[in-house]
Amino acid sequence: MKSTGQSILRNGTGWLLPALIILLWEFAARTGLISPNVMAAPSAVAEAFWRLLLSGELVRNIGVSTARALSGFVIGGSIGLFFGLANGLSGLSRNLTDTTLQMVRNIPHLALIPLVILWFGIDEEAKLFLVALGVFFPIYVNTLLGIQSVDPQLVEMGRVYGMSRTTLFFRVILPGALPAIFVGLRYALGIMWLTLIVAETIAASSGLGYMAMQAREFLLIDVVVLSILIYALLGKLADSFARLLERLTLQWHPAFQTA
Amino acid sequence: MSVIALNPKPDVPVKTARETAESRALRETTPTQWFPYATPQQRERDTRENAFSFRGISRKFGDKTVLDNIDLDVPAGQFIAVIGKSGCGKSTLLRLLTGLDKPTAGTLTVNKGENDENRTRIMFQEPRLLPWAKIAKNVEVGLTGIAKGTDAREKSLAILNEVGLADRAEEWPSVLSGGQRQRVALARALVAHPYILALDEPLGALDALTRIEMQQLLERIWLQQRFTAVLVTHDVSEAVALADRVIVIDHGKIALDLDIPLERPRRHGSPELARLEGQILDTLFGEKSG
Numbered sequence: 001m002k003s004t005g006q007s008i009l010r011n012g013t014g015w016l017l018p019a020l021i022i023l024l025w026e027f028a029a030r031t032g033l034i035s036p037n038v039m040a041a042p043s044a045v046a047e048a049f050w051r052l053l054l055s056g057e058l059v060r061n062i063g064v065s066t067a068r069a070l071s072g073f074v075i076g077g078s079i080g081l082f083f084g085l086a087n088g089l090s091g092l093s094r095n096l097t098d099t100t101l102q103m104v105r106n107i108p109h110l111a112l113i114p115l116v117i118l119w120f121g122i123d124e125e126a127k128l129f130l131v132a133l134g135v136f137f138p139i140y141v142n143t144l145l146g147i148q149s150v151d152p153q154l155v156e157m158g159r160v161y162g163m164s165r166t167t168l169f170f171r172v173i174l175p176g177a178l179p180a181i182f183v184g185l186r187y188a189l190g191i192m193w194l195t196l197i198v199a200e201t202i203a204a205s206s207g208l209g210y211m212a213m214q215a216r217e218f219l220l221i222d223v224v225v226l227s228i229l230i231y232a233l234l235g236k237l238a239d240s241f242a243r244l245l246e247r248l249t250l251q252w253h254p255a256f257q258t259a
Numbered sequence: 260m261s262v263i264a265l266n267p268k269p270d271v272p273v274k275t276a277r278e279t280a281e282s283r284a285l286r287e288t289t290p291t292q293w294f295p296y297a298t299p300q301q302r303e304r305d306t307r308e309n310a311f312s313f314r315g316i317s318r319k320f321g322d323k324t325v326l327d328n329i330d331l332d333v334p335a336g337q338f339i340a341v342i343g344k345s346g347c348g349k350s351t352l353l354r355l356l357t358g359l360d361k362p363t364a365g366t367l368t369v370n371k372g373e374n375d376e377n378r379t380r381i382m383f384q385e386p387r388l389l390p391w392a393k394i395a396k397n398v399e400v401g402l403t404g405i406a407k408g409t410d411a412r413e414k415s416l417a418i419l420n421e422v423g424l425a426d427r428a429e430e431w432p433s434v435l436s437g438g439q440r441q442r443v444a445l446a447r448a449l450v451a452h453p454y455i456l457a458l459d460e461p462l463g464a465l466d467a468l469t470r471i472e473m474q475q476l477l478e479r480i481w482l483q484q485r486f487t488a489v490l491v492t493h494d495v496s497e498a499v500a501l502a503d504r505v506i507v508i509d510h511g512k513i514a515l516d517l518d519i520p521l522e523r524p525r526r527h528g529s530p531e532l533a534r535l536e537g538q539i540l541d542t543l544f545g546e547k548s549g
């Protein structure tokens with residue numbers, strides 16, 4: 001978070017421990033410390049990766065899952081952003097909708113899975129709906145919070161200098177709310193993968209989660225482990241992307257300043 | 260009220276306290292009681308136009324009367340300082356002047372200067388810079404609706420040069436010191452050549468040395484630009500060092516309206532200043548029972 005040089009170094013050191021764990025794991029598998037029925041060795045996972053890559057199955061499933069994740073995210077995120085902005089800016093809108101939204105928020109969205117399956121079967125809509133719902137709340141709550149926590153003194157300053165409402169929004173309110181919106185964004189990305197994994201394991205006929213469930217039926221433990229790892233990687237990728245975006249837009253923030 | 264507000268002609272020698280027993284009695288009677296005298300002996304009118312005038316301005320918050328029937332005329336180009344105890348309504352006065360708040364009674368006339376735009380600016384106790392805008396961009400906020408693009412850029416760089424921060428134009432506010440940030444805020448307030456500049460304890464948070472530096476900067480720029488300055492301060496010596504006129508607010512009224520007809524630049528700690536300071540402090544703390 002401090003300087004780019006430092007963060008590269010830190011990211012580098014951050015990969016040391018996982019590498020070590022993988023080595024130990026391989027060693028334990030080879031020496032028979034871990035039975036192959038419990039856990040596949042890293043080399044077996046790599047082999048499964050190669051096999052599935054060649055057959056095209058892996059790429060297809062990753063593509064399907066990613067497309068689901070992103071479209072659900074875009075739908076839920078933009079609705080969340082919209083309501084967050086509207087309720088942050090207008091008391092009327094907040095009075096109208098906030099209580100309702102907070103009530104819905106208290107339902108764990110994964111508890112809706114049976115209902116969602118009844119509504120949509122195991123079609124795409126089911127996954128989109130769940131992901132969108134899961135992503136909606138962190139974005140909504142944090143956008144609202146961000147706007148409400150914009151320094152009122154700055155808003156007053158903008159008014160004294162004759163800023164119009166739109167100028168005030170783009171120059172003062174939105175930049176002020178952005179750090180909180182990013183917190184929501186990163187949190188939502190986590191929820192996005194989580195929801196998708198659960199939804200795909202339970203109700204899907206394609207995608208990574210489906211691939212893992214199929215593998216379980218045929219006791220292909222290497223493929224199961226592979227799916228889990230890919231989920232982890234995709235999650236990490238999404239988070240890194242969000243952080244890059246954050247770093248670019250929050251350059252002014254003391255926490256992101258480079259020298 | 261009007262009697263204590265006599266303004267000397269420039270050639271009249273320094274006046275001593277104008278708060279006589281007679282004028283106090285007059286001030287403490289209600290307007291209806293004054294009736295025969297109610298057409299006040301006019302405060303000797305300056306030939307200059309008024310930058311703004313308060314006529315019977317009151318501001319209540321609930322039951323609490325913060326400003327009570329204030330009358331105040333400030334000629335264009337005057338440097339007036341407002342002093343009073345904490346919570347007496349100084350900020351409220353400035354908020355009324357800058358249109359951030361509306362009076363509960365009375366009329367407020369604010370002149371807009373030559374160009375018809377609103378050129379009333381306020382500088383707050385805090386710099387209130389946008390943390391997400393570079394210094395020059397922050398100064399350009401002062402030109403909202405007045406100038407854009409390279410024009411705004413040039414103007415903001417010129418005024419930054421004036422406050423001694425031209426080389427920091429491309430930095431984030433978070434890397435500046437408190438005094439520097441306040442100078443950026445001053446530059447932002449001045450960049451559009453305000454007609455009235457209201458300053459709400461802008462130097463309150465600064466250390467003594469930076470404060471004196473800022474006072475000199477403020478005085479220098481005021482002498483150049485000749486805007487009307489309304490400075491709210493807790494610091495009596497700052498008030499007499501900078502202002503042409505000092506008013507003391509107490510219990511919602513103007514308790515003292517004192518001219519400071521001293522040559523500039525004024526020397527801190529001169530006996531004249533000390534005497535005027537004493538007079539203001541007396542109004543604030545002394546002679547209440549008498």
Ligand SMILES: Nc1ncnc2c1ncn2[C@@H]1O[C@H](COP(=O)(O)OP(=O)(O)OP(=O)(O)O)[C@@H](O)[C@H]1O
Nearest residue numbers: 320321325343344345346347348349350351352493
């Ligand atoms: N929005 C408000 N609602 C209720 N009361 C208020 C409001 N604004 C100011 N007041 C009250 O008005 C009085 C004067 O406030 P003001 O901020 O003008 O004081 P001040 O003279 O600037 O004090 P200080 O020197 O401490 O800044 C205070 O008693 C304050 O509590």
Ligand SMILES: [Mg+2]
Nearest residue numbers: 349350351459
């Ligand atoms: Mg105040």
